[in-house]
């Protein structure tokens with residue numbers, strides 16, 4: 001069984017990817033400092049996959065921890081999720097974001113070279129496109145100046161990977177540009193665990209439905225979209241997890257010094273109001289929400305062109321928006 005290190009594997013996307021890796025016959029090894037997750041995720045993972053997943057609590061910026069993992073396990077690849085991701089906080093604490101998000105990638109790449117580990121999948125984001133001039137966005141749509149230090153860390157990390165692979169390190173690397181991950185494992189045992197006030201729409205929706213938040217505010221209903229609210233491409237986290245498995249399997253068959261980027265979305269845009277409506281309909285709950293003013297810096301509309309990942313990696317989403325809303329609510333209820 002091929003062993004894959006998942007940095008940030010106790011987090012939202014990493015934990016679901018651990019499940020999909022086991023399902024595909026890989027053996028995941030999790031490294032997480034639990035700065036934005038909880039150790040009990042590992043117990044939940046064990047319940048889902050029926051076996052213990054090796055777990056190291058530590059910082060991906062710490063080469064000694066990585067070396068320990070590398071000595072304990074013969075790794076064939078790495079998926080690098082570990083990063084801070086709160087856009088708002090990154091504008092207040094930019095150095096924290098640059099240090100963690102960029103620093104951890106550098107330490108990881110040096111480790112991979114030391115241990116001759118070839119394959120890396122990196123978590124990038126559609127944030128690199130900013131508000132694109134044309135929709136849907138393809139991988140060759142020009143990246144825009146980042147709206148936040150967080151967004152910039154993703155751009156800089158992509159650039160580092162391009163330069164690194166050009167230097168012929170004998171590695172194969174894919175950056176996946178995620179659109180908006182939503183949903184949870186259908187078992188309801190793992191899902192998104194926001195600490196404090198959620199930054200993303202769907203956890204805010206589920207927490208409002210659960211009575212944890214009093215009211216949901218929709219930021220603007222007068223944009224140039226079907227119903228005036230912003231448009232995003234919401235991708236079920238299990239589909240996103242599967243994209244990592246497809247990316248790793250694809251890398252195994254590439255020549256070394258390969259680098260490419262892929263969008264991971266559904267190819268469809270949905271408005272914020274559609275999300276609310278679908279959530280209410282699927283789950284038979286009513287949501288206390290109000291329309292508020294536009295939020296400065298919000299991208300109005302973005303969705304992915306997914307032809308490249310469909311054709312090259314053979315990846316297609318299987319879950320619907322209804323599935324996402326049902327699974328998100330199921331997870332919130334279990335919480």
Ligand SMILES: NC(=O)c1ccc[n+]([C@@H]2O[C@H](COP(=O)([O-])OP(=O)(O)OC[C@H]3O[C@@H](n4cnc5c(N)ncnc54)[C@H](O)[C@@H]3O)[C@@H](O)[C@H]2O)c1
Nearest residue numbers: 008011012013032033034035036037059060082083123125
């Ligand atoms: N969720 C999204 O909307 C979204 C969208 C695009 C890209 N991404 C990217 O995907 C990745 C995973 O996101 P997520 O939503 O699962 O976030 P998350 O916060 O749930 O998971 C990240 C995990 O990394 C851990 N971590 C952070 N810094 C670490 C470090 N230095 N060493 C070890 N562990 C560390 C955290 O404790 C957490 O468990 C991130 O790189 C994020 O920027 C997320």
